[in-house]
Amino acid sequence: MSEPRLIGVDWGTTSFRAVLMDGDGAILDRTASGDGLLSVTDRGFEAVLERAVGGWDRARALPVIASGMVTSRSGWVETAYLPCPAGAAELAGALTRFTTEGGRRIALITGLSFRHADGAPDVMRGEETQIASLRLAGTRLAVMPGTHSKWVRVEDGRITAFRTAMTGDAFAALRDHTVLKLTTAERADAPEAFAAGVALGAAESGAGLLGKLFRQRAGSLLGDFPASETAERLSGLLIGTEIAEARHFAPDVSGSMVIVGGEALAARYAAALDVLGIAHETAPADAAFAGQVRIAVAAGLV
């Protein structure tokens, strides 16, 4: 059996996941809980961590490497964003390392910032580690579905640019807190409605998203589609819009898009890319932990 060498932690605002790994990143054991950063009181980060992973290593001999919102303002240590371009080597060089009072060695992976050509800012925390897991040659585009979806340009393994789309966050707000809430409460499984929404969102007719949003109300009023399809149409509309925006972001990138993470959302994005005839592949699960091992190796932690 492989020897445990590293504990990896993916610590988010509302969730905690940890794995015990060998030096090659093989996962020997895992745990997960709802002990997200927001639930930690009195800065009791160490206690939450040891409660979850202490059973693997009572001697506290193994280093912990962590990524995600654990380095945000509401996290254990707030760290500055690292500017792009950055890959595993730059992330390894920017680790925040310390030893807890209990004697546990901790290494925190910081997030990245990027300035678009027009000066507009973008940030990520956690996704950089997932991207570090990918073994991609040349220049590729990765999409990371989520509340704030990331579209990441990866050149020879390093992140050179990225953009964030507020898709999931906007979807929930528009579904539940605009006039659309009158017809989105009942949500039918309607793949064709989703596909129609994707096509409308990606259509560059100049109609614009604010207009397309209202059409989801007008179409229901005029009987163009059943009210119960509104939520799926809205979901498709926003994801289709996001994909069209991303095409402008990286028009020169060829090769299939790589869907990373996103869990249940990944299938939805795959379906949307199919609607638009865009080739795609899905990265292996546990990208966060696979990225952590690569960064830990680059930093000499294991």
Add this chain to the structure above:
Amino acid sequence: MSEPRLIGVDWGTTSFRAVLMDGDGAILDRTASGDGLLSVTDRGFEAVLERAVGGWDRARALPVIASGMVTSRSGWVETAYLPCPAGAAELAGALTRFTTEGGRRIALITGLSFRHADGAPDVMRGEETQIASLRLAGTRLAVMPGTHSKWVRVEDGRITAFRTAMTGDAFAALRDHTVLKLTTAERADAPEAFAAGVALGAAESGAGLLGKLFRQRAGSLLGDFPASETAERLSGLLIGTEIAEARHFAPDVSGSMVIVGGEALAARYAAALDVLGIAHETAPADAAFAGQVRIAVAAGLV
């Protein structure tokens, strides 16, 4: 003193406004309340109406003409949308007329529907009456700020096309129910932040609205602007986006844009149009009642 000839009612979901007018539309008296359609129980529309306007005309000799959501599903009588093109004459021909049990003559103005070139639907209820008040030669574009802003193409006094943007509705949902709520609670008066948002929204850089939305979070995190400016930036971003979308809708229309209604929002739209160097003028207040008189005259009610 002019003789009362007509009672005009603008009956919305959450508000009730009525005026007493002479045959030329001069307003002799007015009343307003929160007796919107949603507050009417047991279909007691007539009682609410007479409580508001009965004092002007105990004999119920004057006709009432009403517009707004009073003809929607939650209104007094649900009426079908009239297709474009339509002006005062077509609206007069499509009035729903009846006499109440109490003997009051009622005429309800229905709303309009429109099909965009790609088949997508659009609807309005109430705005058609405000537009009927305008005396515009040639082809002009009117903007009606609101929860669901309308952009209306008016040709020789008739509405030939229109589009709706879910701007105000989306603004409130995004401000209060996404990550932006963390920095929009405190709202500074910041005209420059609003102007910067307008410029970003109208910029056709291909960045896209879903990306621009997240920049309002990233910019605050990176210290590009004070968090307290986020709400004004968001407001500008959405209005700027809406104006850019409308340019695609009616690229051939020249002449200054006409801002109709919208009350407090009208000044905000005027400021946004100034930022973008677009000439504009503001229609007289009480456009709904002025439109009602024209339609009533066309229908022979007065």
